Amino acid sequence: MYAPRQLDFQISKKEIHTRMAAHHSDRRTQREPDTIRGVEYAQRLAEAEHGLQSDAYGVTGKLTLGIAILWSLFQLSIASWLIVDTIYIRAIHLAFAIILVYLNIPTFKFEPNWRPDLRFFLAMHRVTILDYILGIFAALSALYIFLDYEGIALRSGMPTIRDLIFGLMLVILLLEATRRVIGPALPIIALFFISYGFLGPYMPDVIAFKGVSLNRFIGQMTMSSEGIYGIPLDVSATIVFLFVLFGTMLEKAGAGNFFIRLALCLLGGFKGGPAKAAILGSGLTGMVSGSSIANIVTTGTFTIPLMKKVGYPATKAGAIEVAASTDGQLAPPIMGAAAFIIAEYVNVPYIEVVKAAAVPAFASYAALLFISHIEASKLGLRGIPRKELPPLIPTLMSGLHYMLPLGMLLYELIALRHSPEMAAFRAIMVLMLIMLVQHPIKAKMNGERIRPALVQGLKDIFISLSDGARNMAGVAMATAAAGIIVGIVALGLGGLITSIIDQLSGGNIWLMLFITAGASLLIGMGLPTTATYIVMASLTAPAIVELGMMQGFMVPLMAAHLFCFYFGILADDTPPVGLAAYAAAAIAEAPPIKTGIQGFMYDIRTAILPFMFIFNHDLILHNVNSWPQGLLIFAMACVGNFAFASATQGWFIAKNKTWEIPLLLAVTLFCMRPDLIASWIGIPHDMRYWVYPLGLLIWGLIWLIQRPRAKRAELSNAAAA
Known part of the structure; x- marks a missing residue:
C-alpha cells in the first residue's frame, strides 16, 4: 500500500478536482513547476483515497503515531496469539479507525489563505479540541457493544435509553467520520437508505416498505452483527488490515521501485517498451497494493515520463498507466479489500475467489500489453535502447529478497491452504526480518557502521506499522458505513429491491446487467471500490442470480459478485470523476477528462469480461479442475480479448478496414462464448471447445489479409526515418 507523505495542508477530492482544472489551464506558461505540482497532486489524490493525510504535528502527531502503531500491533496479535471474540475485534477495530480519523482530519478542509473572508471557520481547517472530543465520543460509542456486551445480549431487541443514545451517537459520528475521510457520497447514500427505512410505509405502493422503528433500527445497526458490525467490517478487521499492512511494508522496504526497474529491464527494449514496462510494473505492484491511485503514484511518476520520452502523447501515456493501475485490483493474489468480502458473502475459501478471478484478470492484462503494442505500431515507436536500460541480472539480484515474503504468502495461500490472515501474518513476519537486516547487510558490504543501519531498519518497521494503520482508516470507515446499507437491506428491503430491479429490466437479464454496470460506474465515481462493491453486491447480486433462474439458466453467485466487483473498479477511470485519471493526468500534464476517456477506451476490453x-x-473456472483445461480457457480468453482490443482500437497488425471489424468481433465471440456458438451450430455442450479452432482460423485469416498492408507501412516508416 502507498504510504502517505508529509504535507502542509489537507485537501478533499472535490477541491482537488477544482484545483486540477486550474492547474491544467495554465500549464503552458509554467511547464517545470507544473511537472512538480502534478506529482504532488497525484500523491494527494492517493492520500485522499486512503483517508489520512500526514500533516499532524506536536502532541497530535505523536498521539496519532502511537495509536496507529498500537492498532497494527493489535491486529498482528489477533492473527497470531491473542484470542478475542469476533464482535470485540470488530468494535476495537472500528474504535481505532474512527479516532484516527477525528485526530487527523478536521471539520473543514481548505487552506486558510484561500478564503480570508471566512474568518469564523479559519480555526477549523486544522484539528481542534472539538475534533478531540468528537473522536473520544466516537471511539466510546464504537466500543459500547464491547463494554456492555453481556447486557446487550440479554436485552436483545429491547434497547434501553442508554442503548439508543450510544447507538444514535455511533451512527451520526460514523457518518461524519466517513464524510471526512472519503467524501460525502457514501454518507448521503446511507442516509437515503436510513430515510427509506423509516419512511417506507408512506411511499407509493410500488416501492412501499413496511418500515422500521427506532428501536429495531438501533438494535440492527449497533447492537448486532447485522449492521455496522457486519461481515464487511469483520473482513476489514481480520483480513484486509493485514494485507494493507503487508503492502505498505513492502513498499517501504523498496519493493515498488524494484518491480518498476525489473519490468523495465524485461520489456523496456521492445516496441513501446516503457508502456509495456508500466503495465507489468503496475501489475506487480497492484497485486499487493489494492489501490489504483496509489499504484499510479508509485509507478506512474517513473513510467509516464518514460512513455512520453519515446513518443507516446501525454494523454495516451497517462491513460495506459490508468488502465494498468486500475486493473491491479483485479490481479490475484490480493485483489484489494473487496475480494476478501466476496469470499465471505459467497461463503467459499479465499483461494476459490483467486481461482475464479485468475483467467479474467490475467487475460485483461495480456490484452492491455497488446493495446500498448498497437499504440506503438500506430505511432511508429521503438523501445528504449538496451544500453540505456539497467542490466537484468544485477537488477534481479538486487531485489530478489523481496520475492521471499511474496513467495511465503503464495505458499501459505495455495500450497498449505491456510487462512488469508495467517498467510498474511507469516508473510509480514518474513518481511519484517528483511526490513531489519537489509540495511545492516548493505552497511557491512559498504564498510559502514552496522548499528545506525540496524536502527534505520527498526525505524522503517515502526513507520510502516503506523502508515499501514493510517492507510486502513478509509477502508474501515467505508466498510462500517456500508454496513448500514447492508443492515437496512437485511431488514426486509432485499426482496423489494429484487422486485423493483425485475420490473425495471422487464425480466431481461441483459438489461439487468447493463443497469447494474451503469449503477456501479455511477456510484463508484464517488465511492472507494470496496464501498461500491458492498453497496452493489447487497442490492443486485442476489437479483442477478434470481433473474437468471427465472430465465432458465444458472448464474453462479461468484459470477454475480465478481460482476459487481469489476464495474466498481472500472469506476476509478470513468469520466468525469475518475480519480485515477486525474492522478495520471497530473503526472502526464494532460487534460484529465481526455485522459479518463482514453483510459476507459482501453478498459473496454476489461468491461466485456464480466458480461x-x-x-x-x-472463464471463472467454475467446475474446472484440470490444469490443461484451465490453460486452454486462459489462452482462448487472451485471443478473444486481443481480437476485441483490435476491433475497438482500429488496428490489428495494420489499420483495420471497416469490414474486418465484424470478423474480429466474431473471433471474440468464438473464443469467449464457445458454448453459445456450439448451441447455434448444433455441437453438444461437452464438445464446445471444438469451436476454438474456428475462431483461430478467422483470426489467422485476418492476419494474412493485413500482412501486406503491415509490410508496406513498415517500409514507409523506414523510408521516412
Whole structure:
C-alpha cells in the first residue's frame, strides 16, 4: 500500500478536482513547476483515497503515531496469539479507525489563505479540541457493544435509553467520520437508505416498505452483527488490515521501485517498451497494493515520463498507466479489500475467489500489453535502447529478497491452504526480518557502521506499522458505513429491491446487467471500490442470480459478485470523476477528462469480461479442475480479448478496414462464448471447445489479409526515418 507523505495542508477530492482544472489551464506558461505540482497532486489524490493525510504535528502527531502503531500491533496479535471474540475485534477495530480519523482530519478542509473572508471557520481547517472530543465520543460509542456486551445480549431487541443514545451517537459520528475521510457520497447514500427505512410505509405502493422503528433500527445497526458490525467490517478487521499492512511494508522496504526497474529491464527494449514496462510494473505492484491511485503514484511518476520520452502523447501515456493501475485490483493474489468480502458473502475459501478471478484478470492484462503494442505500431515507436536500460541480472539480484515474503504468502495461500490472515501474518513476519537486516547487510558490504543501519531498519518497521494503520482508516470507515446499507437491506428491503430491479429490466437479464454496470460506474465515481462493491453486491447480486433462474439458466453467485466487483473498479477511470485519471493526468500534464476517456477506451476490453463470464462460467473456472483445461480457457480468453482490443482500437497488425471489424468481433465471440456458438451450430455442450479452432482460423485469416498492408507501412516508416 502507498504510504502517505508529509504535507502542509489537507485537501478533499472535490477541491482537488477544482484545483486540477486550474492547474491544467495554465500549464503552458509554467511547464517545470507544473511537472512538480502534478506529482504532488497525484500523491494527494492517493492520500485522499486512503483517508489520512500526514500533516499532524506536536502532541497530535505523536498521539496519532502511537495509536496507529498500537492498532497494527493489535491486529498482528489477533492473527497470531491473542484470542478475542469476533464482535470485540470488530468494535476495537472500528474504535481505532474512527479516532484516527477525528485526530487527523478536521471539520473543514481548505487552506486558510484561500478564503480570508471566512474568518469564523479559519480555526477549523486544522484539528481542534472539538475534533478531540468528537473522536473520544466516537471511539466510546464504537466500543459500547464491547463494554456492555453481556447486557446487550440479554436485552436483545429491547434497547434501553442508554442503548439508543450510544447507538444514535455511533451512527451520526460514523457518518461524519466517513464524510471526512472519503467524501460525502457514501454518507448521503446511507442516509437515503436510513430515510427509506423509516419512511417506507408512506411511499407509493410500488416501492412501499413496511418500515422500521427506532428501536429495531438501533438494535440492527449497533447492537448486532447485522449492521455496522457486519461481515464487511469483520473482513476489514481480520483480513484486509493485514494485507494493507503487508503492502505498505513492502513498499517501504523498496519493493515498488524494484518491480518498476525489473519490468523495465524485461520489456523496456521492445516496441513501446516503457508502456509495456508500466503495465507489468503496475501489475506487480497492484497485486499487493489494492489501490489504483496509489499504484499510479508509485509507478506512474517513473513510467509516464518514460512513455512520453519515446513518443507516446501525454494523454495516451497517462491513460495506459490508468488502465494498468486500475486493473491491479483485479490481479490475484490480493485483489484489494473487496475480494476478501466476496469470499465471505459467497461463503467459499479465499483461494476459490483467486481461482475464479485468475483467467479474467490475467487475460485483461495480456490484452492491455497488446493495446500498448498497437499504440506503438500506430505511432511508429521503438523501445528504449538496451544500453540505456539497467542490466537484468544485477537488477534481479538486487531485489530478489523481496520475492521471499511474496513467495511465503503464495505458499501459505495455495500450497498449505491456510487462512488469508495467517498467510498474511507469516508473510509480514518474513518481511519484517528483511526490513531489519537489509540495511545492516548493505552497511557491512559498504564498510559502514552496522548499528545506525540496524536502527534505520527498526525505524522503517515502526513507520510502516503506523502508515499501514493510517492507510486502513478509509477502508474501515467505508466498510462500517456500508454496513448500514447492508443492515437496512437485511431488514426486509432485499426482496423489494429484487422486485423493483425485475420490473425495471422487464425480466431481461441483459438489461439487468447493463443497469447494474451503469449503477456501479455511477456510484463508484464517488465511492472507494470496496464501498461500491458492498453497496452493489447487497442490492443486485442476489437479483442477478434470481433473474437468471427465472430465465432458465444458472448464474453462479461468484459470477454475480465478481460482476459487481469489476464495474466498481472500472469506476476509478470513468469520466468525469475518475480519480485515477486525474492522478495520471497530473503526472502526464494532460487534460484529465481526455485522459479518463482514453483510459476507459482501453478498459473496454476489461468491461466485456464480466458480461462473458456471467454466461460462460468456464472463464471463472467454475467446475474446472484440470490444469490443461484451465490453460486452454486462459489462452482462448487472451485471443478473444486481443481480437476485441483490435476491433475497438482500429488496428490489428495494420489499420483495420471497416469490414474486418465484424470478423474480429466474431473471433471474440468464438473464443469467449464457445458454448453459445456450439448451441447455434448444433455441437453438444461437452464438445464446445471444438469451436476454438474456428475462431483461430478467422483470426489467422485476418492476419494474412493485413500482412501486406503491415509490410508496406513498415517500409514507409523506414523510408521516412
